[in-house]
Amino acid sequence: MSQVVASPYGTVGPFFPFAFVDDCNDLTEFQGRKARGQHIWLAGRVVEEGGVPTANTVLEFWQPDGAGVFRHPLDPRYSEVDPGFHGWGRARTDGNGLYKIRTVLPGQSREEDGTLRCPHVVVSVLAIGLTRRLVTTLFFSETPEAVTDPVLACVPDAKTRRRLFAARDPILDAEGLPGYRFDIVLRGDNETPFFLD
Numbered sequence: 476m477s478q479v480v481a482s483p484y485g486t487v488g489p490f491f492p493f494a495f496v497d498d499c500n501d502l503t504e505f506q507g508r509k510a511r512g513q514h515i516w517l518a519g520r521v522v523e524e525g526g527v528p529t530a531n532t533v534l535e536f537w538q539p540d541g542a543g544v545f546r547h548p549l550d551p552r553y554s555e556v557d558p559g560f561h562g563w564g565r566a567r568t569d570g571n572g573l574y575k576i577r578t579v580l581p582g583q584s585r586e587e588d589g590t591l592r593c594p595h596v597v598v599s600v601l602a603i604g605l606t607r608r609l610v611t612t613l614f615f616s617e618t619p620e621a622v623t624d625p626v627l628a629c630v631p632d633a634k635t636r637r638r639l640f641a642a643r644d645p646i647l648d649a650e651g652l653p654g655y656r657f658d659i660v661l662r663g664d665n666e667t668p669f670f671l672d
Contacts, residue, residue: 499564499565499566500564500565500566500574500575500576500577501564501576501577501578502536502538502560502561502562502563502564502576502577502578502579503559503560503577503578503579504559505558505559505560505561506558506559508558508559509559510540510541510557510559510560510579511540511541511542511557511559511560511579512540512541512542512557512560512579512580512582513541513579513580513653514577514578514579514580514652515577515578515579515580515652515653515654515655516575516576516577516647516648516649516652516653516654516655517536517575517576517577517578517596517641517654517655517657518573518574518575518576518644518647518654518655518656518657519573519574519656519657519658519659520568520571520572520573520574520658520659521534521568521572521574521600521602521658521659521661522572522658522659522660522661523660523661523662523663524661524662524663524664525663528568528570528571528572528573529568529572529602529603529661530568530569530570530571530572531567531568531602531603532567532568532572532574532600532601532602532603533565533566533567533600533601533602534565534566534567534568534574534598534599534600534601534659535563535564535565535598535599535601536563536564536565536566536576536578536596536597536598536599537562537563537596537597537599538562538578538581538595538596538597539562539581539582539584539594540556540557540560540562540579540581540582541557541560541579541580541581541582542555542557542582543581543582543583543584543585543592543594544556544557544582544584545562545584546560546561546562546563547562549587550584550585551585551586551587551589552585560579564576564578575647577652578596580594580615581594581595581596581615582594586625590625592624592625592626593614593615593616593622593623593624593627594614594615594616595612595613595614595615595624595626596612596613596641597610597611597612598610598611598612598613598657598659600659600661600669602661605661609661609669610669610670610671611639611659611667611668611669611670612626612639612670613639613640613641613657614627614639614640614641615640615641615655616640619636619637619640620633626670627639629670630668635668636668638660638665638667638668639667639668641655641656641657642655642656642657643655644656
């Protein structure tokens, strides 16, 4: 009779080669065409409990174009997708936990039932020590308190919901483009809300 042995504990990484993220952090050009809409910088830090930076954390971004259309056949307006915007990118944090991508300010997307969504970017986090990827959504709005969105509705506390909004940050402005900051806290005080995927 064979003995059942528990599988060894495994985590995500540390197996991300540089080529895994090189040249993936500019979403503003696709197949030789420039994306329409407001180009922006999106940057921030990924930290653990106590503000300890996480190095070599991989972030994947998926978002609609400047008009709110996802490059996916299930989007009701897929035929209108911006040919210059891929909608997906990847970045890696440096030794200080910093990441930075160039993208477009997303427009309001529309669900299959016609529900309008707040402009947003879906972010997947792959970090050393995690047993699975973490997924969150960052939103863009100058009036976060007034936003209604089905994903935000899953987070009942107003203070916690506020952590899901990118903030305009002139310090991040570069090359004539506006900068937005979105920090991610993996654990501890002010932890970023994560969603099951």
